[in-house]
Amino acid sequence: MNLESYPPLFRKLLENQTYEVDPFEDAIKPVQDLDPVPVIDFQCLDQLEEKKKLGEACKDWGLFRLVNHEIPSIFFSQLQEEVKKLFSLEFETKQDAFNDSPLTYFWGTPALTSSGAALTRGTQNINWVEGLNIPMCQLSQCQPQQHPVLESFRFVLVEYGNRLSRIATTLFKAMTRNLNLNLHRVKSKSYISLPTGTIRVYRYPQCSNANINATLGMEVHTDSSVLSILSQDQAISGLEVLKDDEWLTVAPIPNTLIVNMGDMMQAMSDDEYKSVKHRVKLNKHNERISIGYFVFPYDDIVIESSKYKPFTYNDFRAQVEEDIKTFGYKIGLERFHLT
Ligand SMILES: O=C(O)CCC(=O)C(=O)O
Numbered sequence: 001m002n003l004e005s006y007p008p009l010f011r012k013l014l015e016n017q018t019y020e021v022d023p024f025e026d027a028i029k030p031v032q033d034l035d036p037v038p039v040i041d042f043q044c045l046d047q048l049e050e051k052k053k054l055g056e057a058c059k060d061w062g063l064f065r066l067v068n069h070e071i072p073s074i075f076f077s078q079l080q081e082e083v084k085k086l087f088s089l090e091f092e093t094k095q096d097a098f099n100d101s102p103l104t105y106f107w108g109t110p111a112l113t114s115s116g117a118a119l120t121r122g123t124q125n126i127n128w129v130e131g132l133n134i135p136m137c138q139l140s141q142c143q144p145q146q147h148p149v150l151e152s153f154r155f156v157l158v159e160y161g162n163r164l165s166r167i168a169t170t171l172f173k174a175m176t177r178n179l180n181l182n183l184h185r186v187k188s189k190s191y192i193s194l195p196t197g198t199i200r201v202y203r204y205p206q207c208s209n210a211n212i213n214a215t216l217g218m219e220v221h222t223d224s225s226v227l228s229i230l231s232q233d234q235a236i237s238g239l240e241v242l243k244d245d246e247w248l249t250v251a252p253i254p255n256t257l258i259v260n261m262g263d264m265m266q267a268m269s270d271d272e273y274k275s276v277k278h279r280v281k282l283n284k285h286n287e288r289i290s291i292g293y294f295v296f297p298y299d300d301i302v303i304e305s306s307k308y309k310p311f312t313y314n315d316f317r318a319q320v321e322e323d324i325k326t327f328g329y330k331i332g333l334e335r336f337h338l339t
């Protein structure tokens, strides 16, 4: 493990790892064919059967696996390589590179303020993750400190962001068409704002130490977004989703994307679609890379529904920030529930 690339906070704990390998563990790896996550074919969204499947996945799971999305497998490999190279730089290099930049390099917590500062919650509550927050609208203008790794990283990310914004638009249209709500109430155009599209790249350390492993790479949460689209590491598992009160591993299946509903989608859909609870476990054998794309409503568009007080995404974000500062965690949609 390249310890110099990790934040000092992580090093002390990662240094003292014991490498106990369970000889039976490989035998119980998830079998891909049995993966229960619903699969949606991006090319068939116009077909009745697929529309039905999509609606059911959004209601019952709040999450699905997207296939046939037109992103070539070689592109995923390139993207993973670039993200790996970036995270393997020395910690201080990463810190300096994004200082004074609209991109935020963070660790220990996934929660950021609207201006990009990390919302830390004391040493009790460490999330074993480091990440880079990349608002897409800033990426083309931003000039991070000249470094060959950053240049090639940026090039690939711009392409990925463009592809994902097209996928998100198509999915959102298909999802809102499926809802039993008046179409004029689901103001699809203003309820999703592509300029807010944000990419986050993450690295989770490998961890075989039972004490650390009891804690998480990312704590249990729901996303605040309308939609989140995740490209997991091709082979390393970690993401778990809560389904019928049970934690299920979302298997890393190469060339597929995981799409989940966020809190804004839940509110817009009058709770028909679920903002699913999920978390990330640390992998015992390998560090893990993942890449998330998040899209939000326009800041000042009022979200109207029968279950929640009218609110804007701005109101929601401010409330989340305040709750994290006060209580150490996000309360989320409950805050806006009509009583
Ligand atoms: O890294 C992952 O697999 C999940 C990340 C995630 O849940 C998030 O960024 O909200």
Ligand SMILES: [Fe+2]
Pocket (backbone or CB within 6 Å): 221, 222, 223, 228, 278
């Ligand atoms: Fe998430």
